[in-house]
Amino acid sequence: xxxxxxxxxxxxxxxxxxxxxxxxxxxxxxxxxxxxxxxxxxxxxxxxxxxxxxxxxxxxxxxxxxxxxxxxxxxxxxxxxxxxxxxxxxxxxxxxxxxxxxxxxxxxxxxxxxxxxxxxxxxxxxxxxxxxxxxxxxxxxxxxxxxxxxxxxxxxxxxxxxxxxxxxxxxxxxxxxxxxxxxxxxxxxxxxxxxxxxxxxxxxxxxxxxxxxxxxxxxxxxx
Numbered sequence: 001x002x003x004x005x006x007x008x009x010x011x012x013x014x015x016x017x018x019x020x021x022x023x024x025x026x027x028x029x030x031x032x033x034x035x036x037x038x039x040x041x042x043x044x045x046x047x048x049x050x051x052x053x054x055x056x057x058x059x060x061x062x063x064x065x066x067x068x069x070x071x072x073x074x075x076x077x078x079x080x081x082x083x084x085x086x087x088x089x090x091x092x093x094x095x096x097x098x099x100x101x102x103x104x105x106x107x108x109x110x111x112x113x114x115x116x117x118x119x120x121x122x123x124x125x126x127x128x129x130x131x132x133x134x135x136x137x138x139x140x141x142x143x144x145x146x147x148x149x150x151x152x153x154x155x156x157x158x159x160x161x162x163x164x165x166x167x168x169x170x171x172x173x174x175x176x177x178x179x180x181x182x183x184x185x186x187x188x189x190x191x192x193x194x195x196x197x198x199x200x201x202x203x204x205x206x207x208x209x210x211x212x213x214x215x216x217x218x219x220x221x222x223x
Contacts, residue, residue: 037098040089044082045103045113051131053118053139062131062141065122071104 053060058068061077069077078099082091089095102113116132116139124144125133132139170176 037092037095040086040095041098041102042113043086043089044078044095044099047085048078048099048103048115049112052115053132053141054115055118055120059115060118060141065141074104075100 051062052074053062053065057070059071059074060068075096079091079096082089102108103115106114108114111134116134117137119135119138119140121140122143123140125142126144128142128144129146131142133142134140166176166179170179
């Protein structure tokens, strides 16, 4: 009798402890699932905000602005592309619902989580890496795409032959420095040409002769 009572008490104790551990484990699992849902939602919404724009109830992918999509079409595109773009994310009904609610349906001020309104402009801006950029709350499409060679490893430049050539052409160091400054200005101005309007000042700066901020040496003028 004594043994039976002892066994019953031990069984109740083990059952109570196991149930408590199971409750804590379930709570931790639920918190992990909620955190994963929030993280995946933010990542997918950020992808939509960077790569899509909207106007008059239609949606456009920045790389293909000529093809208008309805909200239903956009959801299908996202559902299919997410498998390739985000293989670490498993699309569930809850995740799908949250992404559509935040990025497409709800009006809010978090520009990183919503598809922006398109101002109908397409510009080439090499200084901007993303496909869209915002100006006064409206998005423009950036047509510039980084060339594939940008991903190649960079090796140290060997300027020996060029410096020898410039030493032959320009006998004075001052003239070489003027030439390097001219080349640098040409490069910097060419990067900004996509944002500048045609004007006499820009045509002068990008002309064949280029700007002169220093007087050439006497030997250069005589040559």
